Structure formats: structure tokens, C-alpha cells
Amino acid sequence: FMLSQAHSVSESPGKTVTISCARNSGSIASNYVQWYQQRPGSSPINVIHEDNQRPSGIPDRFSGSIDKSSNSASLTISGLAPEDEADYYCQSYDNYNRVIFGGGTRLTVL
């Protein structure tokens, strides 16, 4: 299966933004979804794992969810800060432990 993300999104500081990740076949609920933040020139950082779990050290401004009706996952960032400007990737896997990444969404904080 594939995971599709919007190429880019922009929002103002202090606002809330939602980044979506659509799964094209099979249920989004079949396998957990993770989210990574990658700032320019840096390695990715896991910000949400297993659909909606936040690793320690990640601000509670970051939240994740899945929607079975649209077969998609979402990453929501509230109270946008300049340091949130980055590329965000969703990731899941199939029942054979093959890992799939989405195409990534570039978040610009205006």
C-alpha cells in the first residue's frame, strides 16, 4: 500500500495545523502509524508513535489520530511555534514488517 501526504502546508504562529496521511489500500487501523519531524540538515525525530502516542520529550502540542471513515491518519500541531517548521513524514508497515513512508509534508510557519 501507499501513504499519501499533501506536499506542503502553511500556518501562522500560535495557530493549529493538521497534516494528513491517506492510506490507499487496506485499513488505516490495520497497522500503527508513526510520525516523524525532520528539520533541514537533521535526522528525523519520532513525534507520534502507534497512532496517537507521544514519546517523552515531545510537547503535548503534538497529537495524532486515525480516521477509519477517510482511511487516513492525522498529525495535529497546536500553538504553532517557529521551531515547528520542518518536514513531517507519516510511516506505517504491512503484515510482513515492510515499512512504508509517506511522501512528506513541508510545514511553513509564516
Added chain:
Amino acid sequence: QVHLHESGPRQVKASETLSLTCSVSGGSITSKDHSWAWIRQPPGKSLEWVGSFYYSGHTYYNTSLQSRLSISVDTSKNEFSLTVTSVTAADTGMYFCAKSPIHCVGDNCYFRNLFDSWGQGTLVTVSS
């Protein structure tokens, strides 16, 4: 805290073999609690999973790359390596090694397929 560090040649000629090594510190690659992975990123593009392994011998490869891939382990050096044969320009990119937690229920262990620690990456360019 586990640290990962990739090393290898920065440039490889097309049709030749690429070999990269990931050195792990602060934890053992034979730990029952973790699996290990290679992930790459072509310039300006998304992340692409290359393959994962568990110390017990379970190894999973990206299907589209599988015929050219091999992941090996050197437990004495606490490092693991990636070999990619017959490289082309499409293999150019940043190569990351990463750690993934394992979930065990009794004697049954499962890949969680999330990457909670990453190396800083090493950029490889395939030249013609």
C-alpha cells in the same frame, strides 16, 4: 542512551558495490529489546526504508531493493553493515541507521516498526 553513527565512502562508482557501517554505542545490537534498520533519503525526497534486522536472525528487506541488498552484523564490534550491489544514480542519498523497539509477549516478540533513535546520516553519491 543509544547512539548510532554511520560511516562509509562518500562516493561510489555506478555498477560497483556500496558498503556502509553503523556503529552502536550505549546499547548492544544483540539486545532482545531492539531491532535495527537502514533508511535512506534521496536528495530533496522522502524517506525510504531499506531493511531491518533482529539479532536472532530475522531480516526484512525492501522488496524493490531486495535482490541487491544485504545486512550483516559484527557483534564483536557492536555494529551492523549494509551492502548494496550494482549501484546506480538512484542509490544516491543520505543513508541513516536507526533503532526500533521490540515488543515481547512471553516468548513471542514482534517488530514495532517505529524508529526512536537515528544516526546523523551519511551522504553517498553514485558517480558515473
